[in-house]
Amino acid sequence: MDLYLNFHAHREAVPGETVIRNLLLPAGKDEEDAITSGFFSAGIHPWHLPPQADEALRQLARVAAHPRCIAIGETGLDKICPTPFALQLALFERQLALAGTTGRPAVIHCVKAWDELLATAKRTRPAIACVIHGFRGKPRLAESLLTHGFYLSFGPRFNPESLRLCPPGRLFLETDEDPHSVDALYHTAASLRGCSPESLNAQCLQNLRDITQTVKK
Ligand SMILES: [Zn+2]
Structure with a gap:
């Protein structure tokens, strides 16, 4: 399996999962070496926008390759974070652009800024x-984001109705900050969706192949 x-x-x-x-x-x-020894995503989070953003973007361009x-x-x-919103928008757009040039999908954190997210996606x-x-x-x-082509990744806290309505081809599961294995989440999500955890995992793995097939090596 x-x-x-x-x-x-x-x-x-943790045992039993690929992360x-x-x-x-x-x-x-040290942290870069530790994390890039396995599969990883890399980005500049809106909570931690550094004063030297150009330097962080250079580091991002390097590890993104x-x-x-x-x-x-x-x-x-x-x-709801104190970072000036205009700065967040600028860094977000630059990272989306980098995702585009490297052919990597983007993992998006969004809190109470859905209109701005959709506007950015429409513009860029x-x-x-x-x-x-x-x-x-x-x-x-969920429906609005799905209509606009977004994928949804659900963590330990989620709205069960949103999880149920997400099409199989647009879904991921994650633990984010949670220390426990992701397998409990597969079991909960699978029972909500009326499928087996194994078939749900096979679907998520296929989705990952789908969104990463454009990666430019
Ligand atoms: Zn996170």
């Missing part, structure tokens, strides 16, 4: 898949 795919986490894999670890930039050499770099992110927009028309990570929104928001 395939290991369970954990689409987004801030820790090493895409997140590298928050800027990062020190790594063959084990699966995605750019998490990057995004957050209305990213040619790569955009995955909303840790999606907790209600069904109406």
